[in-house]
Amino acid sequence: MIAARRPVRRSAPLGRPVRLTLIAGTAVLGTALTACSGAAASDSGKGGAAASSEARISVNLRGGQAAPGTPVKVTLADGKLKTVTVSAKGGEALTGRISADGRTWTSDRPAAPGTAYGVEAKNTEGAGAEAAFTTAAADKVNKLTLAPGKNTTVGIAQPLSIVFDNPVKDKAAVEKALKVSTSNNTEGSWGWLQDYSGKDRVDWRPKEYWKSGTKVTLDAGLNGIDSGPSGGWFVRDYRTTFTIGADQVVKVDLDRHRLALKRDGKTVMDVPMSAGTPGGEKASWRGTAVLMAKEGTINMRSETVGLGDAYDKMVDSSMRLTWSGMYAHAAPWNAAYFGVANHSSGCVGMSDANAGALYQQVRVGDPFEITGADAKGTVAEGNGYGAWNVSWSDWQAKSAL
Secondary structure, X not given: OOOOOOOOOOOOOOOOOOOOEEEEOOOOOOEEEEOOOOOOOOOOOOOOOOOOOOOOEEEOOOOOOEOOOOEEEEEEOOOOEEEEEEEEOOOOOEOEEEOXXXXXXXXXXXXXXXXXXXXXXXXXXXXXXXXXXXXXXXXXXXXXXEEOOOOEEEOOOOOEEEEEOOXXXXXXXXXXXXXXXXXXXXXXXXXXXXXXXXXXXXEEEEOOOOOOOOEEEEEEOOOOOEOOOOOOEOOOOEEEEEEEOOOEEEEEEOOOOEEEEEEOOEEEEEEEOEOEOOOOOOOEEEEEEEOOEEEEEEEEEHHHHOOOOOOEEEEEEEEEOOOOOOEEEEOHHHHHHOOOOOOEOOOEEEOHHHHHHHHHHOOOOOXXXXXXXXXXXXXXXXXXXXXXXXXXXXXXXXXOO
């Protein structure tokens, strides 16, 4: 180890705080901070001997390739810290807390990869010093897709949903960084699942449907968190806000071949429909499906959902309910079966007028509660937003925390 050069002592008036001097040589950071003070001696040697004191400070991260993902810790060997600032070049400062004994400061969040940090510390005597380090860049970056979109208004069944580009092995670390706040303290839980795409996904759903008017905010403080082997680092934070719209539910009765829209508990539409042909893959799903998107007029082809060459049509008023291809939409070619029998390829079909009226009134996030015997099973939680088909206790058990 290179020996530290002791600073030249200079006299200073008693009681005046002095600057901490940066010197080389600590084992942790490679720098130490030293303060010296003393009374000036008289020409005759009378008037008091010089006195000195030494204070050292160290930072757990150092150099140009410091390990990211670790909280920054600043330690003072003697005395008490008053303030510590750890700023990131081009980013926000890391907040942190001084320990009860005043000796250490620890950041609330870990250091992010590929970031240059500056450290400024002051003790209670007014002395201060600076240090710096840079974390190693991420060898792999994980990104995500958030739903719903920012500043949107959604239905009462819309979950917060995050799909990750790469696998998430350390689910607990990621979930701890996801903070949901609501305007009315809504009770809810995160649940991990596999998205229909095969990617890792985590959804936050309330215990019951949202109350109309609730304002929701997600702060995903992920910058500096390692998602685990083959997943990569998160290198930014995410934030989204949305509002819950009108209390409305679409009721689909497969046995009666009817569809009803209820708003604030009152029926505003009740129309005949025809759903999927029972007894095979063309049957509809039962359970609660959440309206994922209003796609308007789209081309529907049967081979895209594994049904051979049964159809290839331009379809109006298309409302997506699952990733597997179940929609509610206009189906004038099936008019003979509306209110009579389920005779579609899996979707809920209505007349042009009824489908158009429903399309105008529903919003993304509205629940479609589908009941009846003529179904091929229940909507899975990853096939769109099927979390409502899992009991509350089972959903809570899907949390990594």
